[in-house]
Amino acid sequence: MNKNLHSTIGLLFLLLMLYTNVAFAGNTPCTATPVTANMTVFQTFTNTGNGSSGIPFPGCAVAVGPDFWFEVTATGSGTFYIGSQEGTITDAAMAIYEGPCSDLTQIGCYEDDVCGNSVMPGANVYNLTPGQTYYIRFWPEPASSNGTFQFRISDAPVSPPSYTLVG
Numbered sequence: 001m002n003k004n005l006h007s008t009i010g011l012l013f014l015l016l017m018l019y020t021n022v023a024f025a026g027n028t029p030c031t032a033t034p035v036t037a038n039m040t041v042f043q044t045f046t047n048t049g050n051g052s053s054g055i056p057f058p059g060c061a062v063a064v065g066p067d068f069w070f071e072v073t074a075t076g077s078g079t080f081y082i083g084s085q086e087g088t089i090t091d092a093a094m095a096i097y098e099g100p101c102s103d104l105t106q107i108g109c110y111e112d113d114v115c116g117n118s119v120m121p122g123a124n125v126y127n128l129t130p131g132q133t134y135y136i137r138f139w140p141e142p143a144s145s146n147g148t149f150q151f152r153i154s155d156a157p158v159s160p161p162s163y164t165l166v167g
Helices: 003-023
Strands: 043-046 068-073 080-086 092-098 104-110 121-126 132-140 148-154
Touching: 068 104, 080 092, 080 132, 092 121, 104 121, 132 148
Parallel strands: none
Antiparallel strands: 043 148, 068 132, 080 121, 080 148, 092 104, 092 132
16 A cells, blocks of 8 residues: 555544544543533533433433433532533433443432423432542433533532523
């Protein structure tokens, strides 16, 4: 083979690897997007390009489809205050897990916010082990939707987001 062909093959391989890493970031617990437990504002994320991670259904909400995973380490407070808001995804659920990314144990599942004012999930999670890594799985309902959503996690109480009441 000539030098140009080797270079072209190498470049194509590199681009394929970069595309794969970008397209599927956050698609499984072991490729979870790291966040800190002291977010002060909502940040926008997308599950576009993701499919189901293959982790068993957590038992709340409707079946899981194109999920998105976060990885966060508990701080000294041992508490997470988690909120989400609509983007192009307008109804979602989430579950929280502990353990290594390859052998998770579910510790919570939330279909809507804790007060029932929104179809976007939110939760206050207590008695976490400081320094331990936790995984948060977020998915749209219905399970076939891809799109954007906003997410925030804090280790101290934060002002609740403004919700439109349902029902």
